[in-house]
Amino acid sequence: MKSHAGIFHILPLGERVQKKLENLIDKYMSQLGASKVSLSSISSQALWQQTNRLEGYGQELFRFADRKDVPYILAPTHEEEITTLVAKTVKSYKSLPLRLYQIGRKYRDEIRPRHGVLRSREFVMKDLYTFDHSLQSALKTYEEARAVYSRLFDELKLPYLVAEASSGDIGGDLSHEYHLPSSIGEDNVISCTDCSYVSNEELATARPIPFQGQSSADGNDAKSSGTQAKVWRGISKDRKTLINVWYPASFADTDINTYALKSVLPGLDSSLEDALPLWQSTLNSSSVSVNDQQPQLLNVVDYRLGQDFANDLKNEPSRFPMLPQQSPVESSLLDAQYITSSTSGEPFNTIRIYDGDHCPRCTSGQLRVQKAIELGHTFHLGTKYSDALGARVQVPPTMIEDNKDLSTESDSTANVSMQMGCHGIGISRIIGAVADHLADDRGLNWPRAIAPFEVVIIPGRNMEDDAATISRALTESSNVFQPIDLALDDRAESFPWKLKDADLIGYPVIVVLGRKWTSDRLCEVQCRRLGLTEFVPLDHLQEHVNKLLSQL
Known part of the structure; x- marks a missing residue:
């Protein structure tokens, strides 16, 4: 619910969606061997001056001073703080690789907040920071993080795109964005119809083709x-x-x-x-x-x-x-x-990419431009922050020169800056993007992984005892099926009202106890996203519902 421009309160069902998404992220960060931390939302302006980012962010920073006139900011990101923390606690390569992440609130003074939580002033974000002793190790970590991101978005069952991207103000020279195609998206993602080329608009190029100029009467000709x-x-x-x-x-x-x-x-x-x-x-x-x-x-x-x-x-x-x-x-x-040519030596194309332009990676594909919402972003930062903030470790010179195994040590050591990576996921933004992407004229339509409840049971009048029986049948322990997160709508509202409200909320599966239950002991199982309505006997209900959920 909107509180102020670009600022929102999260209500109970929304809190359940957010918590499930956070738990999903926790699961995949665990697969990466990352440890969870919680950094303060308040950051020092002096740290941002050390990395030359204070003025670069401009007016998007929320700035304030304490009673002693010490300048602070509400952090939109935490590279400076996490680097300072690691610089104070890690001195040897034996403590690396190190992977730390947090899930917390971030702040950005958007000049024009819009599209609800997609572009807001306060938002929840997951940011993972990685530290390695060498470039080769850092690039390996980067690819492992990218693989984990792909598995996470696969579980959400969304048609996401992974685009080569610019690092922007964050820094580094290797970056990828994770996008959900959407008509309300603020980014343009360019992809090839025939090969795996995907890029954001900042980096996208098209293969030059012969062109015949056309006449114009414009005065600037x-x-x-x-x-x-x-x-x-x-x-x-x-x-x-x-x-x-x-x-x-x-x-x-x-x-x-x-x-x-x-x-x-x-x-x-x-x-x-x-x-x-x-x-x-x-x-x-x-x-x-x-x-x-x-x-x-x-x-x-x-x-x-x-x-x-x-x-x-x-x-x-x-x-x-x-x-x-x-x-x-x-x-x-x-x-x-x-x-007359680009920095790579290619003929210079001053015109933006359009549908039908030729792919720069293959000879047969054409480019497609799609509006999209950015859900996540991975960066290889290199030593931008570790150089500025003194995050250095002792490494045997032979390990640097010959890239030997970590167990190898020598009598002397070299002091090197840590190689860093940053990997973000916009939790608030995913919630808003998924809600927009899957909604229809009847309401929301959550994927199973982050639905507030996977199943809702809606009983007819005087069927409370039967509804309890259905609940037990769906949630009883089984070695075959996962536990179902279930809600029983026992509110004192009319039956049609509760059906409409279930569609608005967007439960993946709705189990209705209506006339068929009274006459034939059949449950009506609805799955709007799959376009299915079926009548199922009680002894097959758990299997049938789980089969539907596995597709969502």
């Missing part, structure tokens, strides 16, 4: 080598670099892929709709001379325009609108640079 082009303009965060993106006139400015641009200019300010006023301000306030640091002009050329266009742009810049009209500075006075 530039004509060269028989091809017409448009120019999109952006600016760097320090306002010192104007970016001209040259692309085919058949596309629009909204087609520009700012993620691709950031791969060559990480300082691009992609939040601006119109960069020109800021650029004009930079030029007006700058003294452009030989001795001063000049504003720069970066020209990025889409591969579709061809090499002839790129050559003309570089060799005859006066033919093109390199700068906005009435610019106070001539383009010849600026330090101009030209980019």
Whole structure:
């Protein structure tokens, strides 16, 4: 239930869903050999300054000071705190690998909370932190964590996607996201129709194909080598670099892929709709001379325009609108640079990925773009935090050089930074995403693993004793079937009301004692998710219900 904007209370049935999800996570973290901890929600701003993340997070941090004016934050994540804790307690490689996780509340001052618990200011999250003595060991841990995540999401029986991802503010150079396709998702996930390629929009690429430019009457067109082009303009965060993106006139400015641009200019300010006023301000306030640091002009050329266009742009810049009209500075006075290929050497694609683009991994597949909700994220952090916060261990040099077995020791040791990993799962977000994904016009529809109750029994009038008999039949101990988490609706409400309420709550299986029970001693078993309604005798009820639950 909503308390304030982006802040929610969890009611009894919701608490049962959350607790079941937490228990499920506990089970899989145990398989990974992880130990559970509980870190404070309050973190020191000084620690975040040591890792250079305090300003990077910007206004999303909830900041406050105590009565002594010591600055703190409500933690949105705990890399700094867990690294400091481990740095104080672990000194030898013999204590590694170390895997610690917690389930707790996190805080983020969202500028626009939306979609309920999917984008809120207070949320529950599981975060696992791993510590290893070497890169090879850390990468092995990373793959083990990914395998555990896959088994966990498999048990939820959701159509999830695992996408190659950017590490963003967290850090590191290896990352994967776990997504649930959804029309209300805020992320775009790109996947191939024929191979296993899946990537988020920030990293996704498409295989270049021949392209014929089309004509346009747009005033920003530039004509060269028989091809017409448009120019999109952006600016760097320090306002010192104007970016001209040259692309085919058949596309629009909204087609520009700012993620691709950031791969060559990480300082691009992609939040601006119109960069020109800021650029004009930079030029007006700058003294452009030989001795001063000049504003720069970066020209990025889409591969579709061809090499002839790129050559003309570089060799005859006066033919093109390199700068906005009435610019106070001539383009010849600026330090101009030209980019025609990506950092990997591939032809530069400035246009975002669309359905039907060609897969970069295989020759036959086409790309599909899906809206999705991010449920989990795994990061290999490397030594970003351990370097900054002094999390180091003593390791025999021979073990580093030759990668020998951990039992091998030498007389001398080397002091190395721990290799770290971070693996998060949004518990609040999973609850909201699953509720949205499986709901229909009659109500919620929980998967067995996290349903508040797996089965509800709804008896007709004066059937309380019969309902108790059904409950015992379903929950009696058995070497064949798992125990069933069951609810008996004995509230003093009408029979139709209780049936409707059961659909709203979303029990996986509903057992109804109605007319068929009175006449033929048959239970009506409903499973809305499977689209089944069947009449089952009491002696087959436990087997039948368990068979349904195994599919949910």
